[in-house]
Amino acid sequence: MVQRQTRQKDAIREALRENDEFISAQDLHRWLEEHGTHIGLATVYRQLNALADAGLADTIRLDGQQLFRLCGDDGHHHHLVCVRCGRTVEIEPPSESWLRGIADAHGFTVESHTLEVFGLCPDCR
Amino acid sequence: MVQRQTRQKDAIREALRENDEFISAQDLHRWLEEHGTHIGLATVYRQLNALADAGLADTIRLDGQQLFRLCGDDGHHHHLVCVRCGRTVEIEPPSESWLRGIADAHGFTVESHTLEVFGLCPDCR
DNA sequence: CACATATTGATAATCATTTTCAATAAGAGT
DNA sequence: ACTCTTATTGAAAATGATTATCAATATGTG
Numbered sequence: 001m002v003q004r005q006t007r008q009k010d011a012i013r014e015a016l017r018e019n020d021e022f023i024s025a026q027d028l029h030r031w032l033e034e035h036g037t038h039i040g041l042a043t044v045y046r047q048l049n050a051l052a053d054a055g056l057a058d059t060i061r062l063d064g065q066q067l068f069r070l071c072g073d074d075g076h077h078h079h080l081v082c083v084r085c086g087r088t089v090e091i092e093p094p095s096e097s098w099l100r101g102i103a104d105a106h107g108f109t110v111e112s113h114t115l116e117v118f119g120l121c122p123d124c125r
Numbered sequence: 126m127v128q129r130q131t132r133q134k135d136a137i138r139e140a141l142r143e144n145d146e147f148i149s150a151q152d153l154h155r156w157l158e159e160h161g162t163h164i165g166l167a168t169v170y171r172q173l174n175a176l177a178d179a180g181l182a183d184t185i186r187l188d189g190q191q192l193f194r195l196c197g198d199d200g201h202h203h204h205l206v207c208v209r210c211g212r213t214v215e216i217e218p219p220s221e222s223w224l225r226g227i228a229d230a231h232g233f234t235v236e237s238h239t240l241e242v243f244g245l246c247p248d249c250r
Numbered sequence: 251c252a253c254a255t256a257t258t259g260a261t262a263a264t265c266a267t268t269t270t271c272a273a274t275a276a277g278a279g280t
Numbered sequence: 281a282c283t284c285t286t287a288t289t290g291a292a293a294a295t296g297a298t299t300a301t302c303a304a305t306a307t308g309t310g
Contacts, residue, residue, distance in 0.1 A: 002287085003287080004275085004276050004277075004286090004287055004288065005276075005277095006275080006276075006287090006288065006289080008288080008289070009288090024266085025266080025267080026265090026266075026267095039289085039290085040289060040290035040291070041267095041290085041291090042267090042268080042269085042289080042290060042291080042292095043288080043289055043290065045266090045267065045268075046268095046288085046289085049267095049268095061186055064265080064266075064297095064298080065265085065266060065267090066266085066267085080227065080228060080231055080233050082233065083236060089231045089233070091227050091231075092227065094219055094240075099242060102205065102216050102217065102242065103205060103242060103244055106205055106214045106216075106246075106247075107246065107247035107250075108205050108207065108214070108242075108244040108245060108246055108247070108250075109244040109245045109250050110242060110243075110244045111208060111243050111244045111245065112242075112243045112244075113240070113241060113242040113243060114239060114240065114241050114243075115219075115238070115239065115240045116238060116239050117224055117227065117228060117233075117235060117237075117238040118235075118236050118237045118238060118239075119228055119233040119234040119235045119236045119237075120233060120234045120236065121231075121232065121233055122231075122232035122233070125232075125233075125234050126254085126255075126256075126307080126308065126309070127256090128256085129255090129256055129257065129306085129307050129308070130307080130308095131256090131257065131258080131306080131307075133257080133258070133259095134257090149297090150297085150298080151296090151297075151298095164258085164259085165258060165259035165260070166259085166260090166298095167258080167259060167260080167261090167298090167299080167300090168257080168258055168259065170297095170298065170299075171257085171258085171299095174298095174299095189266090189267080189296080189297075190296085190297060190298090191297085191298085
């Protein structure tokens with residue numbers, strides 16, 4: 001027995017499915033509360049981290065807190081984030097070979113990378 | 126009168142000059158302490174943020190804390206960061222036109238962006 | 251030198267996130 | 281359905297980084 005199914009896990013994944021944009025653990029917890037689903041804050045953090053670790057959720061860091069969003073299982077993505085409303089669009093990643101080339105030039109290995117572009121979306125500009 | 130020169134500001138800038146790699150406010154505070162210079166932690170945070178706001182220091186976020194490093198005044202840089210020892214190398218940024226092209230395609234403006242590559246440096250791999 | 255005020259620093263306050271640990275519940279085996 | 285092991289939960293406390301407070305200090309201008 002390695003992994004158990006619980007109403008909390010289901011509720012959290014479902015809540016993420018209904019929230020297209022990146023959302024913080026605190027906000028997701030509040031959202032669940034407002035929708036009549038009480039789940040401990042610690043559990044929300046735990047599941048969100050678990051999803052991120054499993055590669056099922058993407059995370060970005062904005063304004064001192066970590067935001068989460070479900071994503072396909074084809075690795076992580078890069079984003080264009082509206083600094084006013086939080087709207088997010090996935091963008092083309094820089095080519096892996098470009099990254100590797102740069103790292104190789106300095107003798108580094110590549111473990112991970114981040115790329116986020118911040119600006120104003122069409123509605124907010 | 127808008128800006129005053131103080132021994133604290135000088136000490137912090139000098140300390141940054143002697144630390145090539147990214148360093149956290151806490152660590153810089155400790156470093157100063159170990160070098161016989163006592164400066165309030167709050168002041169270290171204040172100056173570090175002031176330098177970053179002024180564009181004189183680059184910052185990255187690693188492992189839940191913000192790291193600072195002096196940089197030239199020609200805008201911000203991108204980095205290759207060793208996840209073990211913290212060693213950092215500046216890398217070529219993605220071309221501005223590439224960024225703008227992506228943003229334009231979605232109707233976004235570009236206000237800022239981040240790119241960090243994490244891996245192991247030659248000594249740690 | 252005097253004065254207005256930028257700056258400092260010790261401490262308290264915030265805030266997000268993690269840990270703790272006893273209580274609960276999933277699910278495998280019977 | 282019943283038991284038993286243990287994954288999971290949740291409330292509360294702990295942590296850790298960063299920021300706000302505010303009286304005391306120090307800067308530089310007149």
